[in-house]
Amino acid sequence: MSALGGAAAGGEGINPTASVIGIVVLLIALGITFFIASTGGTIALIGIIIGGALIGFGVHFVPVGGAPAAMGQAPGIATGVAMLAAGAGLAGLFGGAWAAELGFAVALGAGAVGGGLMMAITCLMVNVIYVFGMGIPSASGKVDKDPITGDTFPQYKSQGTEGHGLPFISYVGGVIGGTLGGLGGTLIYLELLGVYEAALPILYNVPLEEVLPVAVSLAGIFAVGMFLINAVLTAYNITGTIEGPHDPKFKRFPRAVIAAAVASGVCGMVAIMVVAL
């Protein structure tokens, strides 16, 4: 029961009705895309859906403490879930797009590493500020022991707080989250770029070289947009703050993966229809 007397919102489980409706919407989007853009478009849309699901899954790894972390009252990075994940994922997308001409696998690798690198440096600098600027050691509020290093936390939590800083498990979670975000964002970009590179020269009846900047721009804008959609959607699933993979809220990820897949499916369909209709 909430304070207003209604049913409690949130929770850990998956809502079966909502999930079935979501999957039906996803299948309709795939069907429409197949009808309009044939097999090539459908395969691209499946790639976009996988990319969106990767983003949704990856955001759960990113340790975000929001406003309480800015006062050393809770562990995590002192900013918003969606925005931090977007920052990392888009840095990954930058690297992936740069490596696009070297092949699909290399571009995905470059995107993933770009996102991971951004988070690795950011998480390190967060700890540097906490330790050398504020004299505060890292301590998790959700677990008593770090699952990786075995460090104990209860005696390292200052009085009246839920913990602070970034324990090693949160650091690793941040890097994994950035990596998955970069990978997902780059996958969406590459799939859309493939669709536009194939469709735009026919649409305008010009060589590919002439419309390549348009294809790159369109794919990039849609990839950024879809990244933000999936990151914000996942932030709603997390509701506020999360410490990383050891946080009980992490178990909510299947719900966000379904939601991200549906949202990416519908948005991807629209992005493909821009040139297919």
Place this chain on the structure above:
Amino acid sequence: MVENLVLGIGVTALAGALATVAGAAEDTESDIGSQGDPNSQVQLAPQMGYIHRIYNKAISGEPPAYGLWCALGAGIAWALMAINLNAILALIVGAAIAVFVQGVYATTAYLGRTASLAKFEQPVYIDILKSVTTVTMAHAFVAIFTTISMCYLMVAALGHPFPLPLLGLVWGIALGAAGSATGNPFYGKERQYQEQKFGAGVPISASGNIVRYAEAGQRSSLDNGWFTSKLAGPASGICFGLIVFFELWRTVLFESFAAGWGAVIAGVVIILIFTVIDRYVETWARNTFGPYAEAPAEAEEAAS
């Protein structure tokens, strides 16, 4: 080949330096304007009975706000370059126009947020609006100009396929994310709660009781910029500078190896190095500062 490589490394270094300045200016701007997560306390304070003279413009997180301003600056510069205006001049004009948008944003945000606290008797100070807004605009100009200049280098010298406005959006969001992540705790804990004990988090019971008085008279947001520019600003600058530098460096230097996989492997190695450094910092803090309280088992032994 070698000339291209040398040029690439030089551009990488310049882009890294620009990013460092951008990060420092971004964080200082957000601390003076109080746009990061610690602003929750600035908004909370009057509701707890603590009337203050701190600026209050957090109607948006730093990443989307900087995404907007940098995309706007880069877009205008790109349009001006398309009509053959000198690149440097185009970047300056783009950044200047984006800063006017930032100024409008800051003014309306301060008036709106502070007016919403009227029933808690928090006044809207017009002198704060006049004195602080222009300072945030000046810092925002530095942050936007350096970021879009860095983006221009990526397009013009390194050949990144994204158009300038899209790069402005991508790196603007990353700038806001890096700056808010690194700089917020120092502004929140060390400045707003300067009266609390050093070396510990702020107890949740102290929420809202921010420091409101300075050496003489009431504390101004300009003082917060002076304080945070000592550590939070430079640290944010180093954070964003390292991100941009290593992202470019690994690509420029190692992309030609192993059909492109060289840059990926270099990235993984850099991540591992930063992970080791982070673990060292974490253990150093535990060993140097020690626990706040004895472990329960040790406490029992001591009692017996």
